[in-house]
Amino acid sequence: MQQITANVYVETAWVSGSSVLASSNSSFIVTSAGIVMIDAPMEPVNALKWRDIIDQKGELLYLVNTEFHSDHTMGNHFFPVPVIAHEKTKKWFESVCGPPQDARQKVLDRYPDSGPLIEDYQLRSPSITFDENLTLHLGDHAIELIHLPGHTPGQTCVHVPNERVVFTGDNFTNALQPSLSECLPLEWLASIDRLLDLDVDAFVPGHGEVGDKKAVREFAAFLGHCVETVGEAIEKGMEKAEAVETIEFEGVLIARHPGRAWQRKNVARLYDMLSAPA
Template sequence: MPSMTRRYLRAIRRATKKPVSHLVSTHHHIDHIGGNQFFPRSQIVAHVNCREEMIRFGIPLERLQRFMPKFAQEMADVRLVLPDTVYAGQMTLYQGDRAIELLYMGPAHTPGDTLVYLPKERVLFAGDVAFHYVVPGPFDCHVSAWIRVADRVADLDADVIVPGHGPIGTKKELREMRDYLALVRREARRSYRAGEPAEEAARKLKVGGYYTQWANPERLPMIVERLYMELQGEI
């Protein structure tokens, strides 16, 4: 988002006078690419699927007005800036002796999620593959694939995980998100096999306990809807 990006730029300038040489678009959602235009001299890098989805969706103002109305107005003047460089499986950037690994582990939150891994520092910038203490946003996800990717991320040697949404955490928070998705999948499968429509399944589904404290509980019906699409072979 432009307002967020301006804050990031101010923080970057306080930390360093060096230019931003590279900008990684972790996926195509507008809250993660809507600030690209503010980095005109940076090389923008993304997974090839991310670039294709950016072209496909453009600036989705209708979706923003539905799901993120407070941001819709400021996005009206945003210009779509596509990545200059794309990769398919894995790519490594180097800044001096620092390796910055861009990892693609398959579709998850979107078809083109990039994980940015600093192996020396044992830090992972997970993009929206990780939501910490927030119900995951399911808009373009494949829930079962997302669970598989979360399991693969758990094998990385990372002490710190920076999520796309929520506070900085560790593998503990990632595992909790993964287990939330697995719980909803299990209950949605049961309802689907019983012949219940997705709306009824979502209404009956109770995540209970710890998960009730998470932000954005209104996303649960959308997760169930995506799971029904999986079960029906639509995605």
């Protein structure tokens, strides 16, 4: 765990199963009124470690999910406080997670040794939702949740002006290609511009090391390249089937989900979104 400002703590290197990339980053902000967490560690044993660390710093008040993907939300179970997310995140969360009785099995499929830690596992869906913005006023801290669609439609960033920090979720993954398979590409580029307009020093990504504006600009250039490449293919009249077979971005930026199948999904999504009538 790193302490990146007076009151902000971040873990960017969870070792989950065989891959350090399996969980999203986890963070929390300590205020004089209590603690706000951003995204939950995915693996049960890590979630319990994180809970112990937080308990030593104060009382946990809220957990914010920046998106619905399970690497940000599967660990919600271990933090019995209100979960806050964008209303679209709550909707998607429930539609992709399936029936509650399957939730424990999904954790077991991924972490077969975790059985004793999840006897009473519950999928904890957001209980507080918002549309555009929501600000938590805690002691001297204003913690601003801002809807910035991109990596997913309900994507949320958390801006903490006092600490000069923004938590970007997977709208920014440092030196790493995230999934593009549920993205809104043009909104995403606009959302990154809004992130870059914030007066902050630290950008805590959804995955990878904490970055600065330069790292975010490099990520934006990567995303711009993806959008431009698929956009040009559409303009030239290339069929979707050909695009997904011939275009790939793993040669440009290392992928969190390696392999052809994910590249096909990423290109297919960009093709659909960029060729849809406005």
